[in-house]
Amino acid sequence: MIHISILVPLGHTSLVNIEGSYQILSDINNFLTEKGREPKFQVQLVGLTTEVSQRNRLFTISPExxxxxxKKTDLIIIPSLHGDQSNAAAMNQDFIPWIRQQYQQGAAVASLCLGAFFLAATGLLKxxxxxxxxxxxxxxxxxxPDVNLMDDRIITEEERIYTSGGAYSYLNLILYLVEKYAGRDxxxxxxxxxxxxxDRQSQSPFIIFEGQKAHNDEPIRKAQEFIEASYQDKITVEQLSDMSAIGRRSFERRFKKSTGNTVIEYIQRIKIEAAKRDFETSTKNVNEVIYDVGYIDTKTFRTMFKKVTGLTPLEYRNKYNKQIMNPVND
Structure with missing residues (x-):
């Protein structure tokens, strides 16, 4: 029997992650029994206290x-912890030595969505x-910074450590774990x-690029605002560095440090984000949108768009544009 420990952290955490994981993993035994096979999972809610209040006391969870x-578990599941992540980790620090000990004894550890922050706080993700x-x-x-974050991935797996992407993509990781422990069928x-x-593997189609502005470099912030206001035009690094009265090499270094992107990457992402909005809301054809966001080489745009979103421009438009999906008859 595989023992699964679903953590019930203190503070504001994801009820959906806890209840959903418990429900699905508990049902696996029923599915196995229906197929004439032995039950496989013992699923328990594991906590630091006998009761944990959630949502301003609207809900109370009582760990089993x-x-x-x-003393020993086979799989630990860490749900998403909300709010200030440093505070959440501090509030739940008593879990950390136990998680480390169980991992050293051979347990696997899985984090769901923002649960990755707490998993990283254990040091196991380094x-x-x-x-x-x-x-x-x-x-x-x-x-x-010592963790290799994969922005676009739904699931990662490395040395008995599993993580999932945003929000309800935790369901994909739960399915992945079901397959690993109970079989593909x-x-x-x-x-x-x-x-x-x-088998959904990427969260790229859902990513909304929001330029990182939580920094104190005012000239760089102004350069970002200029790019966002003038993305249809041809913008060069030299133009931006001249506007900022900063030498090119210094400007590029400061831009990357402040935003996490090179200048060219930032310009491309802003253009692609604008194109995504057009694909979602307008009836323009693909080439019209490409030209409107300032690209002349349609092949280059299509390649970059697929790299960023995981979809071709046409696939993206067909996925998200209601007017395209349900055209109004004249």
Whole structure:
């Protein structure tokens, strides 16, 4: 029997992650029994206290067992912790030695969405790949520069450490773990029972690029604002450095340090974000949108768009544009 410990952290955490994981993993035994196979999972909610209030006391979770009573587990699941991540880690620091000990004894550890921040606080992610919510990528890199964050990934796996991307993509990681422990057939059955899109690997189509402005370099911030206001035009590094009265090499270094992107990457991402908005809301054809955001070479744009979003421009438009999906008859 595989023992699964779903953590119930203190503070504001994801009820959906906790309940959803518990529900699905508990159902696996029923699916196995229906197929004439032995139950496989023992799933428990594990906490630091006997009761944990959530959502301003609207909900209360009562863990089945406290960590001091779990001498050995096979899989630890860390749900998403919300709010200030440093405070969340401090509030739940008593979990950390227990998680480390269980990992050293052979347990696997999985984080869901923002749970990656707390997993990183244990030190187990150092030097390893990791996924989290795309919206928190910059903050994660700032707090844990020694972790290899994979912005676009839905799932990462390395040395018994598993992480998932943003929000409800935790379901994809749960399915992945079901397949790993109970087999592909049970994972497919679970995906069908819960209407989950199995084998989804990228969160790129959902990422919204928001230029990092949480820095104190005012000339760089003004350069960002200029790019965002003038993305249709041809903008050069020399033009921006001249406007900022900063030498080119120094400007490029400061821009990358402040935003996490090179100047060219930033310009490209702003153009692509503008194109995405057009694809979502307008009836323009693909080439019209490409020209409107300032690209002349359509092949270059299509290549860059696919690299950033994981979809071709046409696939993206067809996925998100309601007017295209449901055209109005004249």
């Amino acid at each position: 067992v406290l960590i001091k009573d779990v 030097g390893k790949q990791c996924a989290t919510h795309w919206k928190m990528a910059q903050e994660f890199r700032s707090m844990y 049970i994972a497919i059955l679970t995906a069908k029972a819960y209407a989950i899109d199995i």
